[in-house]
Amino acid sequence: MCNRLLAAAHVMACCEATGNTAFIFSLRKYRHYFQGLPACGIYYYRPQKRGMIAQKKGRVQILRSGAYPIDFPLSYTHPDIAKKLQAWVTIIMGWRFHDECALADYRATIRQFFTPREAYQTKINTCLSAIRQQCDCLVGVHIRRNDYATYREGSYYFNDACYRRWMAQIERLFPSQKVGFLLSSDDALDRNAFSQFCVHV
Numbered sequence: 001m002c003n004r005l006l007a008a009a010h011v012m013a014c015c016e017a018t019g020n021t022a023f024i025f026s027l028r029k030y031r032h033y034f035q036g037l038p039a040c041g042i043y044y045y046r047p048q049k050r051g052m053i054a055q056k057k058g059r060v061q062i063l064r065s066g067a068y069p070i071d072f073p074l075s076y077t078h079p080d081i082a083k084k085l086q087a088w089v090t091i092i093m094g095w096r097f098h099d100e101c102a103l104a105d106y107r108a109t110i111r112q113f114f115t116p117r118e119a120y121q122t123k124i125n126t127c128l129s130a131i132r133q134q135c136d137c138l139v140g141v142h143i144r145r146n147d148y149a150t151y152r153e154g155s156y157y158f159n160d161a162c163y164r165r166w167m168a169q170i171e172r173l174f175p176s177q178k179v180g181f182l183l184s185s186d187d188a189l190d191r192n193a194f195s196q197f198c199v200h201v
Contacts, residue, residue, distance in 0.1 A: 001030065002142070007095035009110050013102035014076040015047045016109060018085060033120060036113025048109070061087040065094025075099060128182075131200050135180030139170055145187035160193040167197055 004026045011022050023044045031037040061084035065074055076082060076099040084090050103110065116124060132138055141163065148157040171179045180198040183189060189201055 003095040005030070005114065007097065009114070010076070010098045010103055011092065012045050012047075012110050012113065013106045014085070014099045015045055016049075016106040017099065017102040018076075019047055019049055020085060020090075021046045033116055034113065035115045035117055045113075059088050061085075061090045063090060063092045063094075063097065065096045077101070131180060131182060134178075135198050136177035137174050138180045138182060139167075140182045140184070141167065143183060143185040143187065143189065145185060147186075160190070164194065164196070167194070171197070 008024050008027055011024060014020070015022050021044060023042060025042065027037060027043045031039060031043065037043055063081060063084055068074060074081065074094075074097045076085065076097060081097070115121070128138070143158075143163060145157065148154065151157075167181055170181075178198060180200065181194070183194065183199055183201045191199065191201055
């Protein structure tokens with residue numbers, strides 16, 4: 001989910017910067033959670049200022065992240081990639097494409113689209129208000145386990161000791177504040193494994 005939302009946010013920001021309209025099929029399963037997504041149908045993003053159709057060149061282009069070297073800067077502003085965005089239709093495959101500058105420029109617009117629907121926002125507010133009373137700084141930690149146990153031979157699978165080490169590093173960044181951690185995971189967590197921290201699961 002996180003990769004899809006991040007990729008979609010960069011696509012939206014790119015649309016705002018270029019005037020393109022995007023059909024974002026990867027968001028369909030999350031439409032019930034966010035205010036900016038329609039309750040049914042295919043989601044498309046239309047920027048506030050649309051580009052000039054006359055400037056479009058070529059019919060169909062395909063952007064596939066796997067076609068580029070791992071160290072290639074997959075920015076929508078890169079000349080090779082920006083050229084493909086000038087086509088009538090550009091099919092984008094992969095979550096590594098980005099536009100950091102556009103995302104910063106249009107962050108308020110993107111944030112508005114990804115605002116949770118009222119039912120979820122109420123639950124979030126209730127949960128966080130109680131937690132924030134116990135700490136000065138709240139940090140979210142997502143511990144992804146199930147698919148990462150086998151993905152790329154477990155390269156991204158980390159045990160509790162790793163997370164404890166990183167959480168301790170975060171605490172040291174805020175020496176004058178009490179840091180709280182909100183833990184989430186797709187696996188059962190042992191709360192006692194994190195007893196040295198102010199933890200909420």
